[in-house]
Amino acid sequence: MAAKVGRWTGGAETENAMEQEHAPLWQRMIDCIVEPSLSDKDVLDYGCNQGGFLRLLWQQKPFRKGMGVDIAAESVANAESRKPDDALSYRTLDVLDDCEAAFDVAFSHEVLYLLPDLAAHAKTMRCVLRPGGSYYAAIGCHTDNPFWENWKKLIAAYSAVPVQTYAPEDYLRAFDDQGFSVSVRPFMLQDFIPVKPDNAYMPRVVDSIHYHTQYKLLFRFAV
Numbered sequence: 001m002a003a004k005v006g007r008w009t010g011g012a013e014t015e016n017a018m019e020q021e022h023a024p025l026w027q028r029m030i031d032c033i034v035e036p037s038l039s040d041k042d043v044l045d046y047g048c049n050q051g052g053f054l055r056l057l058w059q060q061k062p063f064r065k066g067m068g069v070d071i072a073a074e075s076v077a078n079a080e081s082r083k084p085d086d087a088l089s090y091r092t093l094d095v096l097d098d099c100e101a102a103f104d105v106a107f108s109h110e111v112l113y114l115l116p117d118l119a120a121h122a123k124t125m126r127c128v129l130r131p132g133g134s135y136y137a138a139i140g141c142h143t144d145n146p147f148w149e150n151w152k153k154l155i156a157a158y159s160a161v162p163v164q165t166y167a168p169e170d171y172l173r174a175f176d177d178q179g180f181s182v183s184v185r186p187f188m189l190q191d192f193i194p195v196k197p198d199n200a201y202m203p204r205v206v207d208s209i210h211y212h213t214q215y216k217l218l219f220r221f222a223v
C-alpha cells in the first residue's frame with residue numbers, strides 16, 4: 001500500500017482550480033455510464049481528491065452508497081467535510097483492505113498515470129468489485145497523447161507522487177491480466193470546451209479540441 005501524502009499538489013488553491021477544471025469532464029463521464037440506473041448500486045471513486053465527482057454523481061444519478069478514496073489525507077478530509085449526505089463517505093486508501101466485493105461500479109478520473117504498479121491496482125479493483133461490476137477509468141495521460149512529453153514535466157514539477165509513463169496498451173494489459181473484459185471509447189467531450197490564453201498544457205485552441213475529442217480515453221473494465 002502506498003504511503004499517504006497530505007495533499008496532491010500545491011495545496012488547497014491548486015486543488016480548487018483542478019476541481020473547477022474537471023467538473024465538465026466529470027459530467028461527460030457521467031453521461032457515458034451505460035448502467036441505466038445506479039439506485040441499487042454501491043459506487044467507488046478511486047483517487048477522489050476533494051470529492052467533487054461523487055457529489056455531482058449523487059445529484060444526477062443517486063446511488064445506494066458511495067465511497068471516495070485517495071492517497072492524500074487532507075484532500076479526503078476536505079471531501080468528507082463537504083459531503084451532502086451520509087450515503088457518501090471519503091477515506092484514505094487503506095479502507096480498501098476491508099472492501100472485498102463491496103462495490104458495483106467504480107470510477108477514476110485522471111489517476112491511473114500516477115500509480116506505480118498498475119497490476120496491483122487492477123488486482124485491487126478486481127477484488128473490491130462484485131461480479132457483474134464495472135470500472136470506468138478516464139485517462140488522457142498516456143504516450144499516444146502528443147502533448148504527454150511536455151505534460152509529464154509540467155505535472156512532475158508539482159505532483160506529490162511520481163508521474164509514471166504508460167501507453168494505452170499498458171492500461172489494457174494490466175486489466176486484461178486480471179480477467180476484466182476491457183473496452184474503450186474516445187472521451188469525446190461534446191460541449192463547449194473552456195479555453196484560456198497562455199495554457200502551457202494546450203497552447204493552441206485546436207489543441208484543446210484535439211485532446212478532449214481524440215486523445216483523452218474512457219476505459220470500461222468489466223468483471
Ligand SMILES: C[S@@+](CC[C@H](N)C(=O)[O-])C[C@H]1O[C@@H](n2cnc3c(N)ncnc32)[C@H](O)[C@@H]1O
Nearest residue numbers: 002008022047048049070071072109110111114
Ligand atoms: C489529477 S488528480 C485527479 C483527482 C480527481 N479524480 C479529479 O478528477 O479531479 C489525481 C488524484 O489521484 C490521487 N492519487 C495519487 N496517487 C494515488 C494512489 N496511489 N492511490 C489513490 N489515489 C492516488 C491524488 O492524490 C489526486 O487526488
